[in-house]
Amino acid sequence: MLVDETNVDVYYQVEPPIRDHDHCLxxxxVRELCSIFSSKNPKLVVFxxxxxxxxxxxxxxxxxxxxxxxxLLHFIHAEDAITMRNGLAAISLRQCSLSGTPQPDTWAEAVRNQIGGFPAVVRPLRHHxxxxxxxxxxxxxxxxxxxxxxxxxRNEHYVVQEYVDDGHEFSAVCSYSEGLLGCISAIETHRSVLECIQNQQAYALEYLSANQTRDIFPGLESxxxxxxxxxxxxxxxxxxxIRGYYKAHNEIFFLGFGLEPDSETARHLYALPHSSPWEILAIKAQLGPQPEENESVDNNYHCVINFxxxxxxxxxxxxxxxxxxxxxxxxxxxxxxxxxxSDNLDDNVLQVFxxxxxxxxxxxxxSDIMRSTDITIDRNALNERHSLCRKNVAKLTAKELVRSCTTTD
Incomplete structure (x- = not known):
């Protein structure tokens, strides 16, 4: 997207060449346009x-x-950014690295010495x-x-991180000109979002505006x-x-950061109160402070329940x-x-906003919806179908309709 005083031009590649992994064209x-408009101080916004x-x-x-x-390396290698002498280590959860052939007894001793023992979270360093x-x-x-x-x-490198409960996982969005813009937090405190995904348990995420975040999570902005x-x-x-874990105003832990929302669910939550996608926030953050706009303020609280x-x-x-x-x-x-x-926040059978x-x-x-909603799933049907000939959806006639998604207001 190219923006100047009078125009907004959008250039995009609809069908890039096969195997064009680097988006060469x-x-x-983009280089050509930056060269042409170099005198106009162009800005590149990436989504x-x-x-x-x-x-x-x-x-x-x-x-x-x-x-x-x-x-950009700080965002790609968040673990390295934590270990740098920049103050992040003091506000991050303790963690240790394990590599080589698994040695449970020796590694358990290392976990006790380096992060204080269990409970803990273990994950492969790559391809997890x-x-x-x-x-x-x-x-x-x-x-x-x-x-x-x-x-x-077949992993040879693992990261073990201390486990903290009785708090809220959060993802806060910030810009230099306005500071804290909003925050998405998990409503449950007795289990992590990832545990809910693993166990196919319903969980809820809440979006809070900057003022709502200051009221509910004091200390998060600072x-x-x-x-x-x-x-x-x-x-x-x-x-x-910024991703982190909030227990109290003086117990907030840093987990990582990024330059874009980490899921489509988060994108929908950011757009719900603003009636515009998060990309609008990104463009405004790039352009800097603008003349006051007559935007309606949404004072509602918003959440989504994922099943x-x-x-x-x-x-x-x-x-x-x-x-x-x-x-x-x-x-x-x-x-x-x-x-x-389910493998992530977007793998759901049902979402309720x-x-x-x-x-x-x-x-x-x-809470009432999560407690009372019962979704019936036949877990044996796939085993039975695998032993038989599956119905080939591609052979359906034009008169047959296949419903893929239903939304209701």
Missing amino acids: LMHK ERSLQRPIAHIRKDMEVEGFKPEQ CAHSVGFIRNENEFKNWFRRNSSVH FCIQVIKSVFPGVYLGLIF PSAEGVLIHQTNIMRRESYMRVSWKSAESAEMKD LWNANRSKLLENC
């Missing part, structure tokens, strides 16, 4: 993670403001998914987890400012998404009764559709 066009690195190199080569490759992460309660579980997983996942100043002591352009998908066939789309809060129900899977186990000016009533409705 698109990057060539896709795969484009962050090549655009950072263009900024450096063409002397365009924004994140450069060396700054939700189901390759282990939540370990004691030393016996730790040893059994490695004995069970080392034969399935924590985010501390994180940003530790990594970027000068001026920066764009948005920064993770599970391997099997959805039998019936359950009716979700109306509550006092405003609702939007979105079924992500059709009846009789085959599903796989709620908003209400009364937060207590919103949380009450949210």
Whole structure:
């Protein structure tokens, strides 16, 4: 996107060449445009993670403001940023690295010495998914987890991080000009979001505006400012998404950061109160302070309830009764559709968006929906179908309709 005083021009690659993993033609066009408009102080706004690195190199080569490759390394290798002498280690959860052939007894001793023992979270350093992460309660579980997983996942490097409960996971979005813009937090405190995904248990995420965040999570704004100043002591352009764990105003832990939302669910939550996508926030953060705009302020509280998908066939789309809060129900899977186990925030059979000016009533409705909603999934159907000939959807006639998603207001 190219923005000047009078125009907004959008250039995009609809069908890039096959195997064009580096987006060569698109990057060539961006360089060309930056050269043409170099006298107008152009700014490059990136919305896709795969484009962050090549655009950072263009900024450096063409002397365009924004994140450069060396700054981008902080986002790509968050673990390295934590270990740097920039103040992040003091506000981060303790962790240790394990490498080589699994040695449960020796490694358990290392965990006790370096992070204080269990409970802990274990994950492969590379190529990990939700189901390759282990939540370990004691030393016996730790040893059994490695004995069970080392034969399935061929990983040689693991990260073990201390586990903190009775708090809220959060992702706060900040800009240099306005500071804290908003925050998405997990409503549950007795289990992590990843544990809910692994166990196919419903969980809720709440979006809070800057003022709502200051009221509900005191100290979070100053924590985010501390994180940003530790990594970027000068001026920066764009948005920064800071992930962390909140227990109290003086117990906030840093987990990582990024330049874009980490899921489509987060994108929907950011857009819900603003009636515009998060990309608008990114553009405004790049352009800097603008003349006052007459924007309507949404004082509602917003949340989404995710019902993770599970391997099997959805039998019936359950009716979700109306509550006092405003609702939007979105079924992500059709009846009789085959599903796989959820792997991230976006793998859901059902999402329910709620908003209400009364937060207590919103949380009450949210809890009631999670407690009362029963989604029937036939977990044996796939085993039966695998032994028989599956129905080939591609051979359906034009008169047959396949429902893939249902949304209701």
